[in-house]
Amino acid sequence: MSVVIGEISYTNILPFFYHLDKQKLIEHNCRFVPQVPAQLNNEMSKGRIDIGGISSFAYAENATRYTLLPNLSVTSYGAVNSIFLFSKVPLHELNGKKVALTWSSASSVHLLKIVLEHFHSLQISYTTMNPNVKSMLHDHDACLLIGDDAIVARREYTTSLYHYDLGELWYEQTGLPMTFAVFAVRNETLRDHPSLVGLIYRSFLQSKLESESKNYQPMIADILKTHGGDKVFWDHYFQKLCNDFGQKEQEGLSYYFDLLYQMNYLSQPIKKLHIWDEVKSE
Structure with a gap:
């Protein structure tokens, strides 16, 4: 049985996929499904997608069923520009x-x-x-x-x-960052395929780090061909986005969830973000 990876079809999440060795993951029985966030959220909640970038709100609705992957997110400290x-x-x-x-x-x-x-x-x-x-x-x-x-x-x-x-x-x-998308895995997938989840996670992380080390330039060159626009805009856009998911990003996300619960947009409070610890899982 394959592990299905959801791929948000927006440029803001491209750093995690641009340098991904998809062929290697396919050889390890992975399958990729590109969709806009709402579709991906729905498919993951129904168990048809196992792992990938999803809307932060979708995690909140399924917090007991999903585990977050560390160091990966689409976050802004101020203007997100999209x-x-x-x-x-x-x-x-x-x-x-x-x-x-x-x-x-x-x-x-x-x-x-x-x-x-x-x-x-x-x-x-x-x-x-x-x-x-x-x-x-x-x-x-x-x-x-x-x-x-x-x-x-x-x-x-x-x-x-x-x-x-x-x-x-x-x-x-x-005064807090806003995390728009997180990377999550279904708990059943993490339980049944821990080694493969580890491989997928490290692949996402490596793609992120390679995108950052190359200052996003190969990726931006391709975006200009497919999406147009101005190179100055895309340079500024990716420099302003934060791809991490550390303590500050988690603090901002938790406050977002707290407000939604206060406003009755969430039926249950999110008391803790469940984040995977790969070291402890080995």
């Missing part, structure tokens, strides 16, 4: 307005709800839609886009719409 609220009016004028949410990610959707409802005490009517600025804003006052959709929209609507970086809004209010 998660934006686009609005026809300034943020403080959104009270009583309608906001369209992308269906692509649970973490960003719930972060926006913290920003609007908890930090700014706004009452909002939400609708979940496909990620397209024009259709989202046809009958709504603002919309949330993430990942590559948000990056492209910011290029096109910088001057015509207000835009707010959710990572920046979070950091201004909390």
Whole structure:
């Protein structure tokens, strides 16, 4: 039976996959499934994906069933540059307005709800839609886009719409980093295939370290071919992202979970992050 690896199809998680020796992992009976976060979250919760990067919120919903992998995350200390609220009016004028949410990610959707409802005490009517600025804003006052959709929209609507970086809004209010995606493994997979999970984990970690050591340049060269944009933007984008998951990143994530529980967006509090210790597992 193969171990299925979920691969978020966004550039922000590419450092963990770009230098990955996929052929080696395939030879060890692994299989890769590329999907947007919401799809991957759903497939992992149903047991059809075993390990990979998932939305932080998806971990919170399955905290007793998943184990987090250390040193791997998509985190920002301030602006993340790929998660934006686009609005026809300034943020403080959104009270009583309608906001369209992308269906692509649970973490960003719930972060926006913290920003609007908890930090700014706004009452909002939400609708979940496909990620397209024009259709989202046809009958709504603002919309949330993430990942590559948000990056492209910011290029096109910088001057015509207000835009707010959710990572920046979070950091201004909390002084803490925001972890948007984590790497997790299903507990059954960890129990049944501990050695293979170790190999996969070390492969992710090696890809991250190689991406960082090369200053992301080979990866950015390929991104420019496939996604376009400006090299200066992509250089800045990856330099600003944090790929780690140490004490500070865990502190920020725990506070995010605490607020969601207080706001009744989580049915159970997350009292502890369950993080794999490879050394103790051997």
